[in-house]
Amino acid sequence: MNLVWGLTLRRAGRRHRSPALSASGTHVLSDVWTTVALVTGVALIxxxxxxxxxxxxSALVAFNVLRMGFGMTxxxxxGLMDEAPDAETVELVRAVIAETAEGAIEAHDLRFRRAADTSFIEFHLVVPGAMTVQDAHTICDRVEHALRRQLGRALIHIHVEPEEKAKHSGVLVLP
Structure with a gap:
């Protein structure tokens, strides 16, 4: 992964991805390559x-500028189209839910998208029918806190369902 694309900001202990910072870093890197080409040409000609x-x-510099511009675009x-996150990030979210939703039966219908530095996560959490609302709420708080710790800014919607709504296949079964 290119260092420029991996740029993040840490603010108040939370991780934020900044498209503006990434674009600025790419622009600076493009200027560096242009300067290297200029100095090389002035010295070698x-x-x-x-x-x-x-x-x-000049052709190499133009190709590099187009390549970096295409990447930034x-x-x-x-980001503007709420592109789905990569498979690795989705697996991270699934793992966090599995590790922190102790007491629930399963999680299903996970929807996850990212816009700029904000993650939008929705899923259904199946809990035992006899569980109190307070206990279900405690599980949801624990899951939300862990997701935000991993992803930074996130809007999380957890729909709590009774065990009769369990799908039992193609879902994240919790311990």
Whole structure:
């Protein structure tokens, strides 16, 4: 993974992904490569006498600017369109739910999307029918806290259901 794309901000102990910071870092990196090409051309053309080197370096710089611009545009469009997170992040969310929803039976219908630095997570949590509302609420608070600790800013909606609503297949079965 390119270092520029992995840039994050830490604010008040929470992790925030910043598209603006990432774009700024990419812009600076593009300027660095342009400067390297310029210095290389200025130094090597007089030494080699190969005047086409300027054109070759210019083409490489143009290709690099287009490649980085395409990457920034793709990242920005993904954020604007609420692109689904990668499989690794979804698995992280599933693991956090599984580890922290002790007392529940299963979780299903997980929906997860990200817009800029905010995650939107929805799922159904099946609890035993005899469980009190207070106990179910405590489980939900524990899961929400753990998800926010892992993802930073998140809007989380947990729909609590009684055990009769359990799907028992294709779901995250909790210990």
């Amino acid at each position: 007089p030494l080699t006498g190969w005047e086409r080197l300027d054109s070759v370096l 793709r990242q920005s469009i993904g």
